Amino acid sequence: MTSFLAGVRSPLWVSRIVLLVGAVSLLSAYLPAIAVRTRLVHEVVPPSFPAAATTGGAAIGVLLILLSRGLRRGKARAWTVALLLTCLAGAIHVLRGLQVEQAALCGLFVVQLVAARKSFTARPDPLSLRRMLSVVTVGPVLAVGLGWLWLSLSRDGQAVGTSSGDRLAQAVLGLVGVSGPVTFTDPHAQVVAAVGLAVLGVAVVLLAVVVGLAPPDGPHPMTASEHTALRALLDEWGWVDSLGYFATRDDRAVVFSHTGRSAVSYRVIGGVSFSAGDPIGHPDDWPQAVAAWLEETRSYGWAPANLGCSERGAEIYHRAGLDVLEVGDEAVLHTSDFSLEGRAMRSVRQAVARAQRAGLAASVERVSTLPVELREELRTHAIEWRDGAIERGFAMALGRFGQERDDAGVVVLARDTAGEVRGFLSFVPWGDDGISLDLMRRSPDAVNGVVELMVTTLLADVEQLGITKVSLNFAAFRSVFDRGERIGAGPVLKAWRAILIWASRFAQIEALYRSNVKYRPEWVPRYLVYGDVADLPRVASAVLRAEALVVAPQWYRRLSRKPSRAGAVEEIPALQAGTEPVVRDDAQSST
Known part of the structure; x- marks a missing residue:
């Protein structure tokens, strides 16, 4: 029994229950209330109260659903807000139409929240402009959607012929307290609609204020x-x-x-x-x-x-x-072991010969020796020749090039007969005797083999810089490609390989493996930790x-x-x- 109580008080179960309470509040706002109970409420409170309770309940339902994520992470602020919203939701269920069942659910959840208080100690996330932007952009859209849905389901008092577009415009303008194009035949219905939409607008503003006041922690x-x-x-x-x-x-x-x-x-x-x-x-x-x-x-x-x-x-x-999961291998080349001899390196030799016949030549230099003009040229090429609008990589990418603080890096340049750069590789230091690949760029119209030319030139010349080992690209799920194409591979391994080949059309998973394996590197496993x-x-x-x-x-x-x-x-x-x-x-x- 003790373990069960501890379980339901955990952030995971509290977040699940608040998700349920939020969904119930959202659905209850649009489900028809019991007529007898509604009449009793109207006899006690002003007519605008149930309207405000309807749209307010919808807004609270959405907020509780959004809060479930913060509760799952044990956020103290999420617990406080969830407690206040749940209490308010219980009152709203009563005001809307004596929805005692939903109010009782809210009451039970309040008890659970109070009992689980010690499980919610996590500090607030840092101030986030992106989060604020999401609230400002998505919040009004969601509020308009809820308002339009409410006007569409509750058409009493609206003039005959009112279109869906009119209700949408009414929802947009009603958030800021302005009358819209919907004509009401009943003044009471007009007041109800105005109050209900205004409540949605206030909810968006309050949410934006709460997010905007997050501490810079x-x-x-x-x-x-x-x-x-x-x-x-x-x-x-x-x-x-x-x-x-x-x-x-x-x-x-x-x-x-x-x-x-x-x-x-x-x-x-x-x-x-x-x-x-x-x-x-x-x-x-x-x-x-x-x-x-x-x-x-x-x-x-x-x-x-x-x-x-x-x-x-x-x-x-x-x-x-x-927990740990192996997710791939890093390709490491050792200058003392690398050679172009042998049948296994035939494809690399052919690619290098193709590039040389096209008039390309490669050279290896320290970043510190590059003139400022050449650094700017390479930075421009890095952006122009990049695949996509944003620089990829985090675990194995530096995100900058040619800065003075990175002068210990190494650059391999491939130039044509006119001296124009047709491709380059950028490496960052790996201790005193190693380098790790950061950038690989080639001109879109460069001949096939320019990368192979740069890699082999690097391995042949880099020892003069005191470099003995070179880390190339990371090959995700390398063992799956390696073992999955062998004779005797099982059906599960073959199916997994087929899935990765399909995914490679979007993320070049197989291409990275193929681009590394031809150099016959040492494969160093890398892991995902969670x-x-x-x-x-x-x-x-x-x-x-x-x-x-x-x-x-x-x-x-x-x-x-x-x-x-x-x-x-x-x-x-x-x-x-x-x-x-x-x-x-x-x-x-x-x-």
């Missing part, structure tokens, strides 16, 4: 001191993980262990605290950094997730109580959004992007220009 982009401390950890321990340098992305926050010897960098996306790669710093101190990250994650009710950690990092996350199976849908959504595989419309990104303050960057729609670190000195949140 939560994580912030790295401050100058945090950036310096993270760089110091990378200088000493950056060789441990090939993805370590990507922790310096400008859209990430960072949390350090209490000793300061390690850190986890992350970004909050859709209620998911999304980190990538292994923790930065001394491996012995990684458990402390993960513990600090999880403590902050739980304090805000976020779902923890990590994409791209190594097996060593996955063990640390697993010991901290998180907190709970129930969180997998929103974790998957966060992965797609972070990697820019799912992108909001351009107008929405433009409106929701905050102006830059002291160099702050909200998102990375294009490769950033400039030479100075893009960090902030203040603690104002913008995540």
